[in-house]
Structures are given as structure tokens and as C-alpha cells.
Amino acid sequence: MRFTTRPELTGTFGMVTSTHWIATAAGMKMLEAGGTAFDAAAATGFVLNVVEPHLNGPLGDMPALIWPAGDVAPTVICGQGTAPAGATIAHYRSEGLDLIPGAGLLATVIPGAFDAWMLMLRDHGRLSLREVLEPAIYYAEHGHPMLANAAGVIAGMADTFRDEWPTSAAVWLPGGNVPEAGRLFRNPDLAAFWKRLLDEAEAVTGREAQIEAARRAFYEGFVADAIDGYLREACVMDGCGARRKGVLTGQDMAGWRASTEAAVSVDHHGWQVWKCGAWTQGPVLLQVLQMLKGDDLAGLDPNGAAFAHLVTEALKLAFADRESYYGDPDFNDIPLTKLLADDYGAHRRDEITDVASLLQRPGALDGCEGWAKAFLRRAGAEVAEDTGLGGGEPTMAHLLNKEGDTVHIDAVDRWGNMVSTTPSGGWLQSNPVVPGLGVPLNSRAQMYWLEEGRPTSLRPGSRPRTTLSPSMATMPDGGRLAFGTPGGDQQDQWQVSFLLRLIHHGLNLQEAIEAPLFHTAHLQASFHPRGTRPGHLMVEPHFGEEVIAALRARGHLVEVSDPWAIGRLTAAMRETDGFLRAAATPRLMQAYAAGR
Template sequence: MTFTTRPEIKGTFGVVASTHWIASAVGMKILEEGGNAFDASAAMGFALCVVEPHLNGPLGDMPLMIRPTGDATPTMICGQGTAPAGATIEHYKAEGLTLIPGSGLLATVVPGAFGAWMLMLRDHGQLPLRAILEPAIHYARHGHPVLPRVAHTIAGLADFFRDEWPTSYATWLPGGNAPEPESLFKNPALADTWTRLLSEAEAVDGREAQIQAATDAFYKGFVAEMIDDYLRDACVMDAAGGRRKGVMTGQDMAEWSATKEAPLSVDYEDWTVWKGGTWTQGPTLLQSLMTLSGVDIAAMNLNGAEFVHTVTEAMKLSFADREAYYGDPDHTEIPVETLLSPDYAATRRAQIGAKASDQQRPGAIPGFEAWAEAAIDRAGRDFATGPGVGAGEPTMAHLTERRGDTVHIDVVDRWGNMVSATPSGGWLQSSPVVPGLGMPLNSRAQMFWLDEGLPTSLAPGRRPRTTLSPSMAAKRDGSLDLTFGTPGGDQQDQWQLIYFLRLVHGGLNLQEAIDAPLFHTGHFQASFYPRGTRPAHLMLEPNFGTAVIDDLRARGHDIEVAEPWTVGRLTAASRDRAGVLRGAATPRLMQAYAIGR
């Protein structure tokens, strides 16, 4: 019998899954009130900003994948904001920077998550905006039992907040005291912000008109004005160890809007898998599937050393290509057709050897040689960095609690509508709280490079190449639709790849595949400040067993054994042809929950 920590949730009315039980309960409440998957996921997203503020916030970013019932393929909604007009390489270098800091005001791009939620709700939701925002307002105003990790994060940053970010000190340490774990924690300023936004939205008639009014209040009205006022004079400490002013303005916010686009996809076995474009890291999962399509994964022990080694080496190659070739396709020609082609996959498959590679090996694409050479050069640099407060985006308990992360949401409703969303950014560690709003700005600009001529070079109006990466898949015979994802920065598409392979080849249900032991590599260039590499690195959960771990070490992997049950935060939901819905969520960190009936 396959080990599982929880039952796979089954029903026909609706299933929701997220990285916090309160958000999942909020989503189920919305479904019970007649809302659809789009309403439920948005309400969950706003609730997660309250109950997991160390992992996401309202001024963050989000790729959002939706599949309305009857649509043959999903749609991506881009909630990834762009670099401000003043965000030039020249300006940042004049500030003495060689890397964009992982926190502070220069790390900020236009906040996109709110706009993405509003676009989805306007075009696909059913309930009024008040129903979506009221749960978040309730928990912000009346309090929620604060997670121990949130409390510990705040306590660890107390001195820094007091000395450098006083608005954050006032918000996260009211009365000068960090919250005790499990105590009721409130954010009245955030509740006031949403209450005012609702009041302005409801001054007009009609659901769609109110959602547009809320969008305008956020990007052109009082929210943007308060951010603009703050950034005019604020000069704060960042992760590079200096006090610097930001460059974003209210005009940058007013000129941005969320957009819809087609996802990328590949066929693997009898499935089609969809991911975001090259402004996300999602194509790494597609590339890895193409590389592994010529390998007999089905013959492997999916908890064995051969599987771990082969998948790890395939991921190293895909992520090397991410560093060389991915970027905003609206600004740069990206060779995505080549990267996802069978011929290219065959050349990459041939590079998987019996031993672990310790080299950065982007593939050879004619006409793009300079990008590959630059990626190899960057991976070998030793960047001078500052104290690292708020830098990066590691996700699990074996990593520092002074860094931000991400959340994830999966929803399927009784009509067959599906949502996979990965909100992030605007963490309490990322930037000072904007006075009067109760929310900090994001730090996604740290994913740009200050080198010229790259697809990920800092440039006004360009999207940073984000790690955020929701997923959908479907059997091509129409028998099953699947939505899944995870927090985890650079690990997101690693854990999702492993999960999907086990679903396809292992005969596991959604929960069994989540509970199986996970692994990932930090071999390639990190997306987050200070952008390091760990050649041949491989982290595994200890329940792989000593024989597997010793075998992998003998193959040349630089092994790091994680604490038990600390790798991955996957959630998933599905719908089969008969209308049976299923949901699952990781037991790791004891926060995520799937609910359904």
C-alpha cells in the first residue's frame, strides 16, 4: 500500500486547495455562496495576503492560469508588473550596485497581482467584489492566529525594522512587541485600505463597473497616490547594505494593466501540459519533459537513485537554458520554438551522463551564442553583497525565516472552471510598509541583471523573468483535467516536474504523489539576490533512505539531506470526465489544506 498522510479529497460540488487552511476555508465558503472558481480563488488570494504576509502581499505579483469550462486550452493572465520608467541600468550602477538588491525600494516593479485578480473577476467571476474582499477585511481587522513562522520572522527582524523601516515596525510589532505564535494578529491599516477601496468601487452601479472602479482606485487613485507620495522622499536600507531611494512613481502604476495571453504547451505521454511563457520559469518544466520523453521513466523506481539522478540532470540543463535564453518576449526575441522542439530535446538528452554534472551548460542555439556565453560567465562571478536582509525567496523550514516566499491556489468548481494561481512578492521582509496602506512593496526587480544586451537586462517597461509558475495539464482523450503548483522560488518547477512524473508513471493519486519524498538542485544560477550557484548540489528528504542517498553521492552529487518533511509545498486539484473532483495538499509545514465536497 502506498503511504499517504491524508485522504485525497473527492466530491462533485467543488474542491479548493491552498497553502493555508484559512484561505482554503474562505474559498469553500465562496463556492457555497454561489461563486465560481474565479470568485473563490480571488477571495483565497486576498486572504493569503493576511494570513501568510511573510510569503505574499497585495503589492506583489502573480501569474494566473485559468481554464473556463468549455475552453479547449487555458489562458494565462499576467499579473507580473513591469520595471518603472526610471529603472535603468545607468541609474542603478550610479547607485553603486552590481546586483539589484533583494529588498528595498530599488527592487520594486509595478505591483501586478491586484490587477490580475480584477481582470479575472471582471471577465469570469459571478459575485460582487464585496463578497471577495470581506473575508480578508475580517481577518485583517479582527485578527487571525498568527503562524509561528510569521511570528519568528517578525521577531528576527524587530531590530532592523525599528532602526531602518519604522513603518514596518509599527505594522508588524504593534506597541513595540512581536506577536507571540498563535496569538491573534491584526492589520487594521490593511483592513481600512480594502474598506475604502470597496466604498469607492460601490459608488458606481453594476458588478463589472465596480471592479473597474476598484482597479482604477488601486492603479490611478488613492493607492497609487499614497505609494507615489511615499516614494518621493523615502530613502531606506536595502539588502545591499545602503540607503537608497526608489524610482517607481504613480505614473508607472497608471500606465500598467494586466493582460491575457496563450500559455506554452508540450505533449508528454498521453497528456498535454501548459505553462506560462518565457517571462516565467515555466518552460523549464516543459523542456525537462521533452528531454525525458526519450527516457524510460516508467521502468524506473520513482523513489530510486536512477530516477533522482536522471531527472536532476535534465533539470540542470533546462535551468541552464532559463538563465541564458528566457526573458520578456514582448521586448526580446526568445528562441522558444527551438527550446521546446524534439530535435533540441534529443541533443540535451544526450548530455545526461552517468555522473552528476558540475558545469553550467546552456544549449547551443545558432544566433544566440552570446547569451549562452554570458550565462556561463555570470555563473562564475563572485558578487559583492550586503547583509541580505529580506533577500531571496527560499521556501522551507531548513532555510532562513528572514526571507520571503510564495503561496499557491488551486480551485475546480462544479461547472468545471479551473484556476491555478501563484501569488508572491510584497512580503513583510521585502520593503517597508507604505504609510497608511498596511502593505509593503514587492522586490521582483532583483531578477533583472545590470548587464547590457541580455533578455533579462533591466529596462523600463520590461517584465522580470519571474520564478512564479502555476501549471495545468489534461489527458488528451478528455478524461481528466489537472491543476497544480507550489511555492518555492527556483524549486517550483523542479517539484512540479517530479510530482507530474509520479502521477503519469507511478499510478499514484493526487495526495500520494504529493506525499512521496522530494528533491531539488541548487546547481544553477539562483534567481534571487545574491544570485549564487551551488555546482552539483542536490537536496533530498531523508525518507529516500540511506542506500539511495549513498548511491547518488557516489554518482558525484553534492548531497544535502533536508530535515524530514521539509521539501515542497505542492497542492493540486482535478476533474474527470464523470464530473468527480479531487483535491490534495502537502502536509509539509502543517499549513496547506484541500477542502471539497
């Protein structure tokens, strides 16, 4: 057994793991109260809205993989809101835009996370909506210790809040001052928002009826009214340096609800690995597994240069396919079956050499040549020195396009129910606070392109091709695993290293999480300004100088991160006999697992 900073947790009752210790504790409270993994995940998620407001918010978005104990496969809950009716390429072009800003009102899609939580709770939870929301309300009302990173983001945005976004200044600068790291911070407007939601829900009788009433209050009632009323008049500074109005309306919200769909999967050495569809970047991980299924990965040092090189080069190919061929399958004929086919993976593997590629190389797919050409044209035109892919945070170039990341939750209960979900969006730095709600809108629309004819072209009613990417896997003996990480374009990069080390090198969850991580910014970034950094490879220093030198010798443009600086992986596992395991990263010193 290798030394780890924390133990891999084991038990039989339940496990919750998330990117903040308070949220994890709130989720564990739900299990102790007799709730399911779905109740626990939802309570954890709502607390994360409060304690990590620079990483997610109630008006953000959320894909989830859920696995009810008796089901043979996980199901996707799509909490990714769609583009509003007024979000047309013509309108955005008329605003003088070539790219959608990384922050501001035009970067907003319909908030989706809340309804995804409600759908999960209605169909799979046991506890009342009040029980699930009360911990989050408590911390919003009575306060929570402000994270140093959150305080730093607020400090960096303070002048913008005062000068351009006064509704945000009222919430994030209490008394006109930047909150102090480690001291109590309250958001009474958010607490009041959720209390009113509960009051309206509890005006009817019955658990499911109350959840349905909360959904109506959010999408057709006072929440939608607050957003609609604000956006009718607001004209605020955005990430491209101009004051612009948004296009989201209450009518857009009233016509949208979260949905479910089948997960997609591939087999890799007896492990069935499950992801959300091509409206996320999740199939990138599956494509890499397909490319490398014939390699002797067990014979490679999991912390060595050959392993990091091989995985990186496969990732470059998969991400070129992502940018060319992924998008909302409701609006495009996405060739996902071809992309995940064994022969296609083998063909792509043949393109990998011992030297780092500096080229963007989407695969050749009949009938999709125009999509690949559009990607290559844009990638060649938009090479940027700083794509915002440093250190694991999707950051943007303009003053207002500040760092925003994500959170992640995994949960499993004593009955075998399991959740993996990656909520995001609605960051405090993404948009001004909506008056009366205490939180801002999301900025997920920046992942559309303002050019016709691409699977990710802006189109009303379509889903942006999100970076959010929860994961699940079935082990050869039938055990089940939930895992994931924040990190924008890096999410599936860190996850594939974690998973390969589990499958091929026998590491336990905590060992695999703490192993040195790496990622490339060679890809076309999903976040404004959407640039590329050909040949880039960021590695953690505990790879060691010899490995780093070997990677440079192979042609990688290596950037060494600060120690323990990239990746925020968490994971939970249930073995066939009911034995449970969980782990969380020590990076950033805030993610924790809990269980017994």
C-alpha cells in the first residue's frame, strides 16, 4: 500500500464525497435520517451553492448519472438548460460579437440545475423537500466560513461589482467590504429565496406534490418572474467589454424542464464505463478508452513518461473529435456510434507516435467533413497565448471573464443507490446577482459558436456542448463506481488517468486520486476566448524531474504546476457484497469524503 494523505474510507452504511467538507457532512446527515443517495446528493448540492458560490449556484446547470439499486444501467438526468428563444446567431452578431462573452447576460441559458435536483428527488428520494433544503438555508442565513479562494475571487471582482454590477456588490461586499477568508459570510437573500420556495411548496399536501409545486414556483412563479423582470431592464457590462441586454425571458423558463435519457458506454478490459451523451464532453473519456484498449497499460509505470505521453496523445485526438462532432443530438445527427466503435478507436490509435503532436487532427467521418473543416478553420484562427487552461480552472481573458470552476458529488447508500453529478454555473463572477434571489445567472452559452453549420452553433432550444462530465463504471465482478471532478476541459483528462490507474495498476481510490495528474491545453478551449495551445502539457511536480525531462524530450511543451494544484477528483464505490468505499482529493484542502 502506498502512503496517502488520507485513508480510503470503507463501510457498509453509506458514503458521500464532495468538493467541500460542510456539503459532504450535510449529505451524510440525509443518509443518517433514512434518506437515499439521491436525497444526500441533493442536500450536498444545495449546500455547495452556498459554500462554494464562486464555483456553482442555484441558477446554474447540472448533468447527473443516477443508478437506482435495481437497475441494470445508470440513467442520465439532463439539467443542462437550453438557449432562449431570442438567442439567435443573427441577434448576437448584431451586438457586434464574434464570440459569446465569458460573462454577462448574453452568456446565459435557462437555469437547469434546480429542476434536475427536483426530478431526482421526486422519483428517487424519500425525504421531504424541507429536510433536503434546510442545511443549505441554515448556512445561507446563519453563515459559513468563507473560503480563501472565494474571498480572492470577490476581491478581484470588487471594483467591477461597485462600478458595473451593483446588485452583486450588495450581496458579495457586505458593508462595502470584501469578505475575510475564514470568517462567517451570510447570504440572507438566498436564504429568503429558498424559504419562500418552501412556503409555496408546502401550501399543498404530499411529498411529490410539494416538489412539483417547487418546480412551478421556480420556472413559472416568483423565481422566473424575478429573472424576467430584471432582464427586461438590465443592460450590464459583459466579458467582451460592452454593456448589453440579455434575451432570457420567463416564457423561456416556463417551457423548459429537466429530462432523462440513456447513458452511453464502452467496455474496457471488462469494465463497462458510463457517461452522458455528446451534448457533454463525456464521450471523450470513452474514446480514449477505445483507443488504448489494445495497449499493455499494465506494463507501463502509471507515474511514468510513457503513460502520460500515450494518454495525452489519445486525449488530443479525442478532443479534436469533440470539437468537430459533438453537440446536441436533438438538433444534429451526431455520429457517436461511429466515434465509439472498436475499429474507429483502433484507427485513431494508429495515429499516435512517440513524439508529441502539434496538430489538430479530427478523425475522418463520411458526411461530417464540413464540421471538421469548420473546427480546423476556427482553431487555426484562434490561437491564444492564454486559453484559460492553467491550473485546472477554466479562466477567461477579459477582466470580467474571471475564474469559474465547478463542484462534484458522489454518493452511495446502503441499498446500493448511487449518484455522480457535476453541478456548475451561476458563479458569482459570471453575471450580476438577480435582485431578490441573492445569486447570479449562469454563463454556459459561451460554449456555442456564432457560425452556422456546426453541431455547436447557437440555436434556440438547443443545449450547449457542456464540459460537465460525471462518470460511472461497472467492474468485471458487478461492483459499481461513481467518480468525477471539476475542471472544465480538464475533467475527462484527469478522470481517464484516475480510471486507468484503477483498472490496470491496482490502486485503491485514494491512491489513484493522489497520483500525479496532468492535462493538455492543446485542445480548443470551451471557455472564452476559445483558443488553443498546441503541444501544451501541464504536469504536477511530483512526477519527478526525470519524468518531466522525458516528456520534454518527446516534444511536449511542459508546464509544471504548483504542488498539488490540479484536479479535484472524488469517488465512491459499492462492491457486490455491499462493501462501500470512498475517497476525495486533498488538493485545495477542502474536498472530503464521509461514510461508515
